[in-house]
Amino acid sequence: xxxxxxxxxxxxxxxxxxxxxxxxxxxxxxxxxxxxxxxxxxxxxxxxxxxxxxxxxxxxxxxxxxxxxxxxxxxxxxxxxxxxxxxxxxxxxxxxxxxxxxxxxxxxxxxxxxxxxxxxxxxxxxxxxxxxxxxxxxxxxxxxxxxxxxxxxxxxxxxxxxxxxxxxxxxxxxxxxxxxxxxxxxxxxxxxxxxxxxxxxxxxxxxxxxxxxxxxxxxxxxxxxxxxxxxxxxxxxxxxxxxxxxxxxxxxxxxxxxxxxxxxxxxxxxxxxxxxxxxxxxxxxxxxxxxxxxxxxxxxxxxxxxxxxxxxxxxxxxxxxxxxxxxxxxxxxxxxxxxxxx
Amino acid sequence: xxxxxxxxxxxxxxxxxxxxxxxxxxxxxxxxxxxxxxxxxxxxxxxxxxxxxxxxxxxxxxxxxxxxxxxxxxxxxxxxxxxxxxxxxxxxxxxxxxxxxxxxxxxxxxxxxxxxxxxxxxxxxxxxxxxxxxxxxxxxxxxxxxxxxxxxxxxxxxxxxxxxxxxxxxxxxxxxxxxxxxxxxxxxxxxxxxxxxxxxxxxxxxxxxxxxxxxxxxxxxxxxxxxxxxxxxxxxxxxxxxxxxxxxxxxxxxxxxxxxxxxxxxxxxxxxxxxxxxxxxxxxxxxxxxxxxxxxxxxxxxxxxxxxxxxxxxxxxxxxxxxxxxxxxxxxxxxxxxxxxx
DNA sequence: TTGAAAGCGCTAACAA
DNA sequence: TTGTTAGCGCTTTCAA
Numbered sequence: 001x002x003x004x005x006x007x008x009x010x011x012x013x014x015x016x017x018x019x020x021x022x023x024x025x026x027x028x029x030x031x032x033x034x035x036x037x038x039x040x041x042x043x044x045x046x047x048x049x050x051x052x053x054x055x056x057x058x059x060x061x062x063x064x065x066x067x068x069x070x071x072x073x074x075x076x077x078x079x080x081x082x083x084x085x086x087x088x089x090x091x092x093x094x095x096x097x098x099x100x101x102x103x104x105x106x107x108x109x110x111x112x113x114x115x116x117x118x119x120x121x122x123x124x125x126x127x128x129x130x131x132x133x134x135x136x137x138x139x140x141x142x143x144x145x146x147x148x149x150x151x152x153x154x155x156x157x158x159x160x161x162x163x164x165x166x167x168x169x170x171x172x173x174x175x176x177x178x179x180x181x182x183x184x185x186x187x188x189x190x191x192x193x194x195x196x197x198x199x200x201x202x203x204x205x206x207x208x209x210x211x212x213x214x215x216x217x218x219x220x221x222x223x224x225x226x227x228x229x230x231x232x233x234x235x236x237x238x239x240x241x242x243x244x245x246x247x248x249x250x251x252x253x254x255x256x257x258x259x260x261x262x263x264x265x266x267x268x269x270x271x272x273x274x275x276x277x278x279x280x281x282x283x284x285x286x287x288x289x290x291x292x293x294x295x296x297x298x299x300x301x302x303x304x305x306x307x308x309x310x311x312x313x314x315x316x317x318x319x320x321x322x323x324x325x326x327x328x329x330x331x332x333x334x335x336x337x338x339x340x341x342x
Numbered sequence: 343x344x345x346x347x348x349x350x351x352x353x354x355x356x357x358x359x360x361x362x363x364x365x366x367x368x369x370x371x372x373x374x375x376x377x378x379x380x381x382x383x384x385x386x387x388x389x390x391x392x393x394x395x396x397x398x399x400x401x402x403x404x405x406x407x408x409x410x411x412x413x414x415x416x417x418x419x420x421x422x423x424x425x426x427x428x429x430x431x432x433x434x435x436x437x438x439x440x441x442x443x444x445x446x447x448x449x450x451x452x453x454x455x456x457x458x459x460x461x462x463x464x465x466x467x468x469x470x471x472x473x474x475x476x477x478x479x480x481x482x483x484x485x486x487x488x489x490x491x492x493x494x495x496x497x498x499x500x501x502x503x504x505x506x507x508x509x510x511x512x513x514x515x516x517x518x519x520x521x522x523x524x525x526x527x528x529x530x531x532x533x534x535x536x537x538x539x540x541x542x543x544x545x546x547x548x549x550x551x552x553x554x555x556x557x558x559x560x561x562x563x564x565x566x567x568x569x570x571x572x573x574x575x576x577x578x579x580x581x582x583x584x585x586x587x588x589x590x591x592x593x594x595x596x597x598x599x600x601x602x603x604x605x606x607x608x609x610x611x612x613x614x615x616x617x618x619x620x621x622x623x624x625x626x627x628x629x630x631x632x633x634x635x636x637x638x639x640x641x642x643x644x645x646x647x648x649x650x651x652x653x654x655x656x657x658x659x660x661x662x663x664x665x666x667x668x669x670x671x672x673x674x675x676x677x678x679x680x681x682x683x684x
Numbered sequence: 685t686t687g688a689a690a691g692c693g694c695t696a697a698c699a700a
Numbered sequence: 701t702t703g704t705t706a707g708c709g710c711t712t713t714c715a716a
Binding site (some may be wrong): 345346347357358361362365367368389390392393394395396397398399 | 692
């Protein structure tokens, strides 16, 4: 492994100049830079990240803290973030709290504190006071994606508005009995999301002069089977059956479509179904939904973090920029699972 | 941020002793260790990973190189690996080659070379000669999960055997016309997998004295919609319709089940379906399958890497242990999508 | 625009 | 069992 001195020697300059030429920090003449770049590439030189980090205080690495990995939303956010980060020469190290063991504690007590990242983002994570405090105490840029994180910048859709939009779509199609499949309270992601979505749903009903009927609400776990079960209950009663279902996630909505089928009901003739997400499978099932573009949310999060890091390096740069709330766009996508109430 | 000297001062020992006490390397008396641990915890001291890495040559970080993130198999492998790694105090940094831009090049040319990881594993990745060479040249432990990686240890199921098992299950139920949904050649994961699975399928047919019929083979893209389309073609012809389908992945198999339904066919009465994976949705659909436990494969990969690192540190430790091929277990799970041929 | 040199915060000989 | 000390490979003042 060639080191910086090898490059310096071959290029006939000092190591300081090599560092400047390769990092782009500090003045280097065009010709010198060319010589250095040439020498580096000839030797196959790649900077040692540890040495560089230790000397500069910057790691060029971003932490991603997620509650699980086996959910489309999380992985999509990470994909988006990583694409942006790689492009800028940053790495992404992943902290998955999913295990039921002491992973979570260990991550917050140890891993995140050992200075391996310049900044971090969390995805749909509700942090305890202590956890949030620890992160904030690092004094590093922080962004919460898909869930509010006190005192920290966030990237998230407006859950109330999105749920309102989905419900309104059903209302405008003439539906009066609209059921909602939300989340149970034990649901361990940030439970503001289900609550906000339920709020938007109820708000839309009220604005349309429709009653909010407890019996039309079912809790599930954001999975397809969960949505199936909930929909079976909602649609099972022949009397007063809802004519439309708004599910808080596409996976649950797809479960609802399958439940309707199994009950001999036709979607959308007998019952309309709408979800939130625009999950990859939604198109296949013809599911109407409100797309929330998680990849873009991840990109946005990465961009915010990089901008904050960039800002912190500038002479008068704000070391701790004010937390900003970035509302990610969400669009109604109408497919074949929703239709006018006959 | 307290440093090692702060701890040393508070504990009344030298920094070397602090390092030894906290890392567990080198002899420290019980009482001294206790004093140091106490001081460290009082000060909230956490080792700086950069300084530690630079001084020791070990980063306590493992690289995970994956082709995508939005597939159950990849994320499951990563989850398993990370659980093991976190437990041992290691971080995992993720290199997702998914973007169509220069990500892949950049990762192999730069990110993986800058010494940020002690070892790495790839998941279902076919590497070019050059890429493999670069990785090997690092002289670091390497494991390929779910795909052969020349000259490197691997963790993978026996694809031929697994496909053979799935097909045999159908044969033993009396099926004679067994179709196969495999992968197209453009499919960009390691295409040995589809090929091996097809091989196992044909092998099982031959052993049963059944003909291998080209028309009973369809290529798809390992997705649910892809499986749906393929099955529609296979099951669409009223004449000589297959009575069973073996799909090379559960997602395709689920697509096949849905296709059968849409054609008015009952599963398993009119057609049996089996897949490979034991995807989280398979139980819901009653899909018979061969489980391949990707979480365990990830755990195994991590364990192999850690063992290699451990070995390399010992005096007479082999710096480059012989590549081993670890065959991961896979079990037939019979649910309700397969039944005897009437 | 360049070079010399002082660290960055730890670990690991080596000596005691 | 402990302390002293010389780096690990860079970056970044500072001076030229």
